[in-house]
Amino acid sequence: MWMKLIYPEWPKLPNQPEFHLPPHGPVVFAATVPDDVNLTFCDEHVQPLDLNDCPDMVAISCMLSCQVPRGWEIADHYRARGIPVIFGGIATQLHAEETRLHADSIFLGEAEGRTPIVIDDFLKGRLKPVYDYHGDFPDINLVGPARRSILDREAYNYRGTQMVDLVHASRGCRFNCFPCCTPFLGGRQFRPRPFDKVIEELEGINNNRLFIVDNSLAQDDDWERELFRQMIPLRKKWVSHPIREKDDILDLAAEAGCWYVYQAIFDTSDVIRARIKKYKDRGIGVEGTIILGTDDQDEDGIKRLIDFLLEVELDLAEFTVLTPFRHTPIRAQMEAENRILHNDWRRYTAGEAVFEPARMSVEKLNEMFQYAWDTFYYDQTKEVKMAQLYRKVIMREVADGTHNQVRLNKKHWDKKKESVSS
Ligand code: B12
Numbered sequence: 001m002w003m004k005l006i007y008p009e010w011p012k013l014p015n016q017p018e019f020h021l022p023p024h025g026p027v028v029f030a031a032t033v034p035d036d037v038n039l040t041f042c043d044e045h046v047q048p049l050d051l052n053d054c055p056d057m058v059a060i061s062c063m064l065s066c067q068v069p070r071g072w073e074i075a076d077h078y079r080a081r082g083i084p085v086i087f088g089g090i091a092t093q094l095h096a097e098e099t100r101l102h103a104d105s106i107f108l109g110e111a112e113g114r115t116p117i118v119i120d121d122f123l124k125g126r127l128k129p130v131y132d133y134h135g136d137f138p139d140i141n142l143v144g145p146a147r148r149s150i151l152d153r154e155a156y157n158y159r160g161t162q163m164v165d166l167v168h169a170s171r172g173c174r175f176n177c178f179p180c181c182t183p184f185l186g187g188r189q190f191r192p193r194p195f196d197k198v199i200e201e202l203e204g205i206n207n208n209r210l211f212i213v214d215n216s217l218a219q220d221d222d223w224e225r226e227l228f229r230q231m232i233p234l235r236k237k238w239v240s241h242p243i244r245e246k247d248d249i250l251d252l253a254a255e256a257g258c259w260y261v262y263q264a265i266f267d268t269s270d271v272i273r274a275r276i277k278k279y280k281d282r283g284i285g286v287e288g289t290i291i292l293g294t295d296d297q298d299e300d301g302i303k304r305l306i307d308f309l310l311e312v313e314l315d316l317a318e319f320t321v322l323t324p325f326r327h328t329p330i331r332a333q334m335e336a337e338n339r340i341l342h343n344d345w346r347r348y349t350a351g352e353a354v355f356e357p358a359r360m361s362v363e364k365l366n367e368m369f370q371y372a373w374d375t376f377y378y379d380q381t382k383e384v385k386m387a388q389l390y391r392k393v394i395m396r397e398v399a400d401g402t403h404n405q406v407r408l409n410k411k412h413w414d415k416k417k418e419s420v421s422s
C-alpha cells in the first residue's frame with residue numbers, strides 16, 4: 001500500500017527570513033505508520049507537489065490554521081480523482097467539522113498505537129469518517145524516535161548553514177495562557193517521555209543543532225534538572241521555549257548546550273528585565289515572542305514596549321498580531337464580545353488583525369505591527385541578527401569540537417558551482 005503524506009504550504013509572515021524548519025508533526029506521525037506501508041512525503045514548503053500521481057491513500061498533516069485551506073484544496077483535487085484522503089495534526093483537531101467536508105476520514109488526537117488500526121480499517125474497506133481520540137492520550141512510552149528519514153534534509157539548510165532539527169521530550173501543558181490552544185490539544189497534564197528514550201533519540205539525530213519544541217520545559221523542576229544533566233554529555237546545541245528561572249536550572253541548561261530561548265514578552269517589567277539578564281549572563285540568547293494588540297495595549301504602550309526590547313538588547317524579536325485561534329481562551333472572550341471580524345483561516349497567520357482591538361483601530365494595529373518590525377530591526381536586519389546568533393553557536397561548536405559547518409558550506413558551494421556551469 002502506498003500512502004502519500006503531504007504537509008501543505010502555509011503563508012509565511014511578511015517579515016520572516018526565507019528559510020523553513022523541518023516539520024515535526026509529519027515525522028512523528030510517520031514513526032507510527034507500519035513498516036509494510038510504502039510511505040512517501042512531500043513538504044510543500046520546500047518540494048514541488050505532484051498532484052497527478054495515484055497513491056492508494058493521501059494523508060494530510062496540518063499544524064497551523066492558515067495551512068488548513070490549502071490542505072482542503074489538495075484533498076478536493078485527489079478526491080475528485082477517487083483517491084481517498086485522511087487528515088490529521090494539530091489544525092485538523094482545531095478545524096475538525098470543516099475538514100470533514102473535504103476528507104474521507106479525519107484523525108483527531110495523538111497517533112501512537114492508533115495508526116495500525118486506521119491502516120487495517122482502510123485495507124479492509126471500512127475506513128471510518130472520524131477517528132476521535134481527542135483527550136484520550138496514548139501511553140507516552142509509545143512515542144518513538146521521529147522518522148526523519150522521510151525528509152529531504154538538504155532542503156532545510158539555509159545558504160549552506162545547517163538549521164535545527166525538531167524534537168520533543170514531553171507533551172501536555174499545565175498552564176492555560178490566553179492566546180494558546182495547546183491545553184485543548186495536549187491536555188493540562190504534563191506528560192514527560194522517559195529519559196532514556198529522549199536521550200536515545202537525541203543521540204540518533206545527525207545534527208548538532210536542535211529545537212526542543214516542548215510547550216514549556218518549565219513544568220517540573222526535578223524533571224528539567226535531570227533532563228539537562230543527561231543531555232550534557234551529548235554536547236548538542238539547542239533552542240527551546242522558556243526554562244524555569246532558577247539559578248541552578250539555568251546553569252544546567254547552559255551546560256547542556258542551551259543556545260537560545262523563545263521568551264514571551266508582554267510588558268516592560270523588572271521581572272522580564274531580570275529574566276533576560278539571567279539568560280544572557282549564562283551565554284543563552286533570547287528571542288522575544290511579542291504579541292501585539294492585547295486589550296491593555298494602546299499605540300504608546302506598543303512604542304514603549306519596542307523601546308524596552310531594544311534597551312534590554314534582545315537578540316531577536318518575533319512580533320505577531322494577537323489572533324483568536326479556535327479553542328483558545330481569547331477566542332471565547334472575543335466571541336462573547338462580538339469582536340471577531342471573520343473566519344477566513346488563510347488570514348489567521350498572526351500577521352494581521354482579524355478582530356476589533358480594544359484600544360486602537362484595526363488599521364492602527366496593523367500599522368503598529370509593521371512599526372514594531374521596522375523599529376526593532378532598524379539598524380540590523382533579522383538576517384544579520386540571526387547570523388550573529390549562529391556565529392555564537394559556531395564558536396561554541398568549534399571550541400568543543402562538534403562543528404561540521406565547513407563540510408556543509410562546501411557542499412552548498414559545490415552545488416552552486418554545478419548549477420552555474422550547467
Ligand atoms: C513547533 C511549533 C512551531 C514551529 C514549527 C516548525 C515546523 N516546521 O514544524 C514554528 C516555530 C515555526 C512555529 C511557528 C508558529 N506557530 Co507554532 N507551534 C509549534 C508547537 C510548539 C509544537 C508543534 C509540534 O511539533 N507538536 C508535536 C507534534 C508531534 O504533534 P502533532 O503535530 O500534533 O502530531 C501528532 C498528531 O497530531 C498526529 N498527526 C500529525 N499529523 C498527522 C497526519 C495524519 C494523517 C494523522 C492520521 C495523524 C497526524 O501524529 C503526531 C503524533 O501523535 C505548537 C504547540 C503544540 N504543542 O502543539 C505550536 C502551535 C502549532 N503554533 C502556533 C502558532 C500560533 C504559531 C505562529 C503563528 C506564531 C508563533 N510565533 O508562535 C507561528 C507561525 C508563523 C507563520 N505563519 O509562519 C499555534 C497554532 C495556532 C493555529 N491555530 O494556527 C500552536 C498550537 C501554539 C499555540 N500558541 O497555541 N510553531
Ligand code: SF4
Nearest residue numbers: 173175176177180215
Ligand atoms: S503559551 Fe506555552 S505555557 Fe502557556 S499554555 Fe500555551 S504552551 Fe503552555
